[in-house]
Amino acid sequence: MSASAEDRALFRDSARQFLTDNATGADVRRWMATDLGYDQEVWGRVAGELGWPALPVPEDYGGLGLGLRETALLMEEMGAACFCSPFLATVVLAGSAIALGGTEEQKGEYLPAIAGGELTATLALTEKSGRIDADGIAATYAADGDFYVLNGAKRFVIDGASAGLLLVAARKLGTNGEAGVSLFAVPGDAEGLARAALPTLDQTRRQADVTLADVRVPKSALLGEEGNAWALISQVADRGITALAAEQAGGARRCLQLTVDYIQERVQFGRAIGSFQAIKHRCADMMVKVESALAAANAAADAADAGDPLFPMYAAMAKAYCSEAFFACAGEAIQLHGGVGFTWEYEPHLFFKRARASAALMGDADYHRERIAVGLGL
């Protein structure tokens, strides 16, 4: 299901208003200094008053059943605010995985809790290698009676230290490649699970080390068919990178706005520096990137919602393009702010650091361009 253009516009206005009022640069700096990395009370309001986590959750499970395009719209606005929240990991990654691959029991147990904001969750896919293809999964599982036993070490897990539920990708002992990969729902308090938040260059989104030492989960913790979860993981990852691309596009948009605002106030040589063509043209180039980034992310989200077979190509396009566009715009924001762009006080560094982190998250531009090259038959 997708919302009408009017509904989307209303939705965007309300999201933007909430974030303008409740996620200022000072708020972000406060949240990013906490252990959790976001504000639980604000997240409670986002879930309770605004219903954001309910947006993509199917209606049968307490959600609104809207499309990835509406999720992208929210991500764009959150990106523009550099908002700290568990939305990407909980709603987009874990929520999609459960909605697309979960059993009825799993959906009934987890999705209403995600929609209501009571449960946070994440996808534990990557490991030390940082690879996001199937060969990057070295963690293993083995059947033991009515249980699976999981072992291994996950890294770069978004919100991994705080999430209430982890969807852990592991492979059957002795397999390699895409075959043999399974996905398990592992509660955050499972015995044998150890989690440690990593100090990150971008402080606005937490990553964690997650180690599994003989973690036993019941057979009912398996998502989808045993040994065949790679297709599900790929689909979830493509939804994740599309949403992330929209967030990057929103970040790029904000970098342009911050810059345009600043250069109209800053006076040198007796005139606003925004009147110099050397500055104006660089802002124009930023706008070309911003418009293109928004178009790429929205086209990928539309392709997902339409069931277009080109969705994986478009998702790769969105992540590759938006990663570079956001980083370029954040870098320009620092440069065009001049000296104050180098301070902690002004906003650009928040976006610059997040742009760097997001560019690497879930596959960088080179990785996704190579996917496209394969898709083009090269």
Add this chain to the structure above:
Amino acid sequence: MSTTDSPEDAAFRAEAREWLTAQLEGPFAHVRFRGGPGEEEDAFEERVVWEKAMGAAGWTGISWPKEYGGRAATLSQQVIFYQEYARAGGPGRVGHIGEGLVAPTILAFGSEEQKQRFLPGIKNGTELWCQGYSEPAAGSDLANVQTRARLEGDEWVIDGQKVWTSLARTAGWCFVICKTEPDAPRYRNLSFLLVKMDQPGVTIKPIIQLTGTSEFNEVFFDGARAPAENVVGGAGNGWKVAMGLLAFERGASTLGQQIGFENEFKEILEAAKANGKASDPIMRQKLAQAWIELQLVRLNAVTNLEEGTTRPGLAAVNKICWATWHRHAGELAMEVMGADAEICAAPPYELTRFQNRFLFSRSDTIYGGTNEIQRNIIAEQALGLPREPRP
């Protein structure tokens, strides 16, 4: 653009595809993929016949109101038609200046008599047009045109020089921006005149370009004449009409050309597969990036069509995107060809398609407003930054 058609659009697509396929795999197979920017003289006479066949079958002026012979096609249908046209290998349109620039301008600003007089010739492919905008002293600063026209009885008498006029030698008509109100202030001193090319006061001189060929010309007006009623939008309103036309130039009319880029990109991919460059990891990155940017050319064009009237600057974003993409694609094709890129098709200087595009695409970021002018437009109209000083 929606990735799925509505039922009406699907029917429209099927109708367009059926006709185009039947013609371009049948009687017009010899014009497939011929012509286009930089190759304007390729199979020209054959493409004139094709233009007339399109007109007779109702596939020219599809966006026009039905009362003027159009189909009142919606935006999505125009996009569909261009997609199908490119897919079928439709040739470069000899009537694109008339259909894409003159017709929308006359529909927006012209009198009923002008619509009745000029639209049928464009629709039927019997009257081809060329553009009299740039002058030696009026490139980016278009308002500085020096060509003058004065009313003498019931005729305009025109003196001056235009430059960079493509298709001047084959066009029957030219639209000319000229000064008609010498005492009025800048921007209020111009008129938009429709001038017949075949008359004693018009002289055409080809420009030899860096390609060695001559798509562009100089056009000299030396006492050339046009009926008094051939002024569009009223005397002194030429700047407003000219800017309206430029909006069309940066809008729907470029869509067909951009979708033709899909075919050019496929040629580059095929070349890379054929010579082994497709397995080079760096070249794979570059080809994938070109594919990404090609999708963005299309997506930005559609955004511009849908929102361009309410969001200033989008047309300029679109122009920068497609022009820069085409220039990059020209460079990429040469890179794919490696050492072979240097060898011409035949002596003394007959260029290969890749060489021709590599060279000709340098004009894309200059004509129709340079990338630098587009950046000024974006900065001032979209971002609200202070304007450049003007005389």
